[in-house]
Amino acid sequence: MSSSSSDGLEETLDELFDEILEYTYNDIVEAQTSKQRKWAYIERNREAGHDRLWNDYVSEYSTFSAHLFRRRFRMNKELFLRIVHDLSKNVPFFRQRREATGRFGLSPLQKCTAAICLLAYVFAAGTVDEYLRLGESMALSCLHHFTDGIIQLFGDEYLRRPTPEDLQRLLDIRGNTGFLGW
Template identity: 60%
Template sequence: MSSSESDGVDEAVEEWFDEEFDNIVNSLVDVQAKKPKRRAYIERDREQGHNLLWNDYFKENPTYQPEMFRRRFRMNKPLFLRIVDALTNEVPYFQQRRNAHRRYGLSTLQKCTAAIRMLAYDQSGDTYDEYLRLGESTALLCLDIFTNAIIQLFGDEYLRRPTADDLQRLLDIGELRGFPGMVGSIDCMHWE
């Protein structure tokens, strides 16, 4: 075989090898791209999140008084606890369970607090991670299930047009507070 024939064979083999190599690399990249990526597990110490929340707002002598609770949750504590109780009893997602490692998951208080604060303050799902100890995807799931459950559990009672008695009560409250004739104000929209 002459040197030119040998060079031609070498070039052909190299070209074939490069094509095969590229095909193998591309198929591996495609398989990796289609594989779901595992998220890194973050130990959030959920129990500590629950304990902080409990000590700050719910124990016998909480760190923050009822006025601060109302300001931060945009509702009074008895109403919040009524919602928590209804969700715990009626919606399985809000019932605290043990996981496969026999550790408790997030408490109902943590889930409800995340959902209510995201609604009240229009903040993202990861805002309360450091305090409540739940990740963004969990917080968003809490919000979704929370809003659907509230509509299901309380919709007939509260998500309706005000009755004549409701309107009169609101007018009386407004008058006591120095706003006669005002029924309510929601985002600068007034009811007639």
């Protein structure tokens, strides 16, 4: 009797365990699939974003002067355009490509501007959306590729230890500004 009752008990426990395991597994799977969100596509009209950026800052008769460009981007326009040009030539991410629908993607100008704005003003990545017409994840991707590209292209020339001549030049500049002491 003891072996048959223990076999029955063991069989009942195995069935109960399998049932609980199946319910728990199904609950976990349902919870995970219900939490997954599909991202809604937002038509940002990126072409208009490029046109606005071009007309405001880059064109010959731009809305904002070179002084305002330097103030907003923290560099002169020629340097900025050199960076955009060099990155679009040498880093595939910054080349403008056509999408599967035939539309052009973001321009190198938009991608570099997003990265510069994030660096210069420590913006949150989602804040460049309204003016430049690109999303948060793309802005972060632009920043990542921008920093890698700058290191790759300009690292040897600009990202080096200062020489004694560089330090003396900086000290001379500091002395000419009238600041006293350290």
